[in-house]
Amino acid sequence: MDSQTPQSSPASPGPQTPHTFQVDLRGLVDLLSHHLYSSPKVYLRELLQNAVDAVTARRSLDPSAPARVRLYTASDGGAALRVEDSGVGLTESDVHSLLATIGRSSKRADGLQEARSEFLGQFGIGLLACFVVAERIRVVSRSAREPGAPPVEWTAADDGSYTVRTLPDSARTEPGTTVHLVARAGAAEWLAPGRVRALARDFGSLLACDVRVDGEAVTELPAPWDRPYPSPAARRVALAAHCHDLFGFTPLDSIGLDVPPAGVRGVAYVLPSAVGPAQRASHRVHLKGMLLTERAEQLLPDWAFFVRCVLDTDSLRPTASRESLYEDETLAVVREALGERIRSWLTGLATGDPERLSAFLAVHHLGVKSLARHDRDMLRTMLPWLPFETTDGQLSLEEFARRHPVVHFTRTVEEYRQVAPIAAAQGVGVVNGGYTYDSELVEALPSVRPGTVIAELDADTVTAHLDAVDPAEELALSGFLAAARARLDPLGCDVVLRAFHPLSVPALHLDDRGARHEQARAEAEERADDLWAGILGSLRGSAPRARLVLNHLNPLIRRISSLRDPELVGTAAESLYGQALLMAQRPLRPADSALLNRAFIGLLEWATHGEDGRR
Template sequence: MSETNKPHVQEFEYKAEMKQLLNLIVHSLYTHPEVFLRELISNASDALSKARFAQLTDGAESGGELKISISVDKEKKSFVIEDNGIGMSEEDLIANLGTVAKSGTLGFLQAMKEQKEGGKLDANLIGQFGVGFYSVFMVTDEVVVETKIEGADACRWRSSGEGTYSIEKIDKQHRGTRISFTLKDEAADFAEEYRIESVIRKYSNFVDFPIYLDDKKVNSVEALWQKPKSELNDDEVNEFYKFVSVDYQDPLDYLHVSVEGAVSFKALLFLPKEAPMDMMYQQGALENHGPQLYAHKVMIQHECKDLLPEYLRFISGVVDTEDLSLNVSRETVQSSPVMSKIRQILTSKILGWFDTLADEQPEKFRQFYKAFGPVIKIGLNTDFSNREKLIELLRFESTRTEEGQYVTLKEYVGRMAEDQKEIYYLSGESRRQVLSQPNLEYFQKKGIEVLLLTDPVDVFVIPSINEYDSKPLKSIEKADIDFAASDDEKKEDEAVSATLIETLLKVFGDTLGDRVEKVVESHRLVNSPATLVSGSDAMDSQVEKMLKMMNKDAGAAKKILEVNPSHPIIKNLASRCMLNENDPMIRTVAEQLYEGALLLEGNLDSTVDFVSRMNQLIEEATKS
């Protein structure tokens, strides 16, 4: 061939972030290198879905049977995977294979690498974070991609994963993509037919197109959601779940839905055992998630967020309806009354599913609630049409439950004493921290159950409920709680005369100044000398703490200091106050009690003065 007729090869350099990502993949040890095959098949399946969609809606040429073909050569250690899907243009190659698919992918994988013992990554994360194609560099040193899209020249993309890639025009007659490479020595087993077949059955058995391995069909192309529930078996359902969700575990449970009427559809939905990794690491991670949407068994959207409200989008699966036309656009899906009705029905059935789990399989529900309870609670303030159902699903630890066990609002109300008019709760960072709060003492002594809110979401959600079964929900750290004391307790409280306690409270108030709203006598304390409570209109202390974390300059609202007139410390101070109101020891102790209350609720900014003052008091107490 003359110099003028040689194909022009363009060299491209990966961006810095892409170089780091490739280096991380190539040189890190993964737990399951076989995942590369799952990712290549998944990409081929997506290309075939687009081709089929184009055939049905635009009349594009068929190109024969839509399929995935794999061929291997054990002696040469060669591997080829080919599809006759939509194909790629030169621009597609640069966009899809030359850049990191998702923002933040590199940082996330790097963090996971550092956390994993021995630097191993969980390969099941690959598909979730947009680096699927690049996983091929785990098993080869160089990849060649030959591809053609209708109406454009065919191209060959080549890279060794070391910082550059090349693209050249080639002569390829038919639409589709062919990926070829030679396997590394340590990955030579992937040139064995039995090995390839086992990986396909494990990860890709339910790909919606036939997969041929050296001309032998090896996968099962079956729309499980179209089968009656009675014909489904757990093994195939679990395998299908792993395929659609890219999860390595079996699902916690699944829901089969078949609806006929004003709108008709079938669905197979899955409840994961654990929250997805990206849901834990990224705010708004569920915003663009959702089950797969099919119309007439043809995939319309891989992640259809319009099928479910955001707080339920951790559920994966497939929804198939014949009430949508195949040429529907994403914009039409969003505004379609059919989709709105499907969403309404699915949401109702899913919430009913959760309720059934709670009644019939409480341990399974407890596992589900531990993983996804915080997300479900968000629905209270976003899905008002199902608010009452969501309230019934709420679960809380309480002063009467063991750690990790839950109580419902219905159960709480059912065991309230006749004279109890309110549902009480207390929020904090952990069960241990909440149970150490002095504000619980009265309720513990009286045997009044208190809900313990330790989920950060609770403080934003629970106050919005206002009441349940005509019983107001009330934080016990608020000052406006009605404490009904018995005559005997009133006598005990009167151990310090009203005049003396009033004088002492004034000294406390003068000492603390504008750091507190006021200082008052307490009716809630039993064993502690003092506590801090919020005014009736003040925000929850946990909310205040979170806001302060977000804005360090945010000022804290003033609180009310309650003093226990029956406590020995307060009695002793009252005696000293009777002798000398200006006794400096009274003011020192007042400061210490105030900061001690701050410390218990986690709001003491500096412990230096607190410890210094404590040492001063110990020194005074230990004098001969």
């Protein structure tokens, strides 16, 4: 015998009893209404969607079958709705396997998988969404696939119970389905005639079926952008009216979005007023004619924030709620294609309709600048048109570069305001690069205009263009300059004497980012404790100090320079420093505000007492 003892085998498992999930229908309806759908109004979209899909399924079997959907509201003022379609219909077995099984879709059955792309619905939620507004649903249907099958009735309540029975042939003589809804408490408004008509028109105006509410047509085909017009001007007028009805504004222009490879047709409307880049425009998207969302934000590139779109597509995927678009590779391709179409429209305006382009840029130059900074072709196209603030007035970079051998620019609006009057008087052209995207576009200028020289304008460059004062005269004023420097030294500002135009400017405050950084560091060091003061002190750089440039040609400076009282000279220097800051529209630090107050009071005392202290 084998000396090894065999291990005991585990006991055989007993028979297992299968169980099925229990679904709390009321809880599921609450989940749909509060977390999946944004509004109860989607119930009508689901009804229209099911009806249109049923029609599509029947026409795949019989292309000559009618394509109609009829909605009837309660004529007696009651809260009820009836929806009839000429679709494929259901048999009794279909009812048990499809309507009574949550998540099952008729679009998966009966060999119609290959036609799935033609259907609007993709998630099989179907009639369940109707319980958001209805307490009871009754469906009467007759199948087109089994002509001999009798009509069948399915009645369900929102507590999860349902009944099924067959009906006599007279209950429905033609294939198709009729859905009856009875409103739940508090939801009667959603089945009111006016609300049903408005929702049906909103959701279904572009559907390929003949949809009517109480006999009134809902569909308006072809879509406004697909209709023939006698002239381009007539098309613009018609689309402008469509935009006003849809979005509430009259557009500057309309841009056709016919992109067949991307399965997209529609129109983009140019906003008549400026909007910021951070304000994302929302767009209306129809999926195979059915309105999917009116708040699509990711449809266009970020730079195209100056348009609002309405379009129909058969290539994009909806999310589970069918109220937004699924972010995938297809959407990325469509986004790029639509952006290219808008880019082509801009290029067409630049080459063929400069008046309309100028009107557009007067409102939306920021959006075009945003595009041009990444797109060299667009920058090259828009170069003669994009406006920039310069010392020569509002000009394009193309015109400005033709006038000046070197394109000087500042990176901030404050720097531009400091130097613009002086630079213009000295014949130095300057572009204000402080506005959004402007400095980036100036720096990109040589890439599209070879040979262009650009240079950032700093305090040293400006000072170098100012005329030096005769050394003998400057030496004679050394006492005045020393007193002025001593008063402004605590503010981190030096004093220099130059001669420049215009004569009306007594003093010019110049600094650069390095000087401002050093100034901020010094202030922080003064406020810090010993530890942080030591750390900040170790960061002391060699950046140039700010400077107050006194204009020796100005009559006021000549009079002030003749003063002999050092205290009065210091007060005058502080006044000139504060006035130069205000002229440059620079933000005032607390120390600057205190200086202005002190200088103002000092001048008042001098004016009332006189330089020698007498009244």
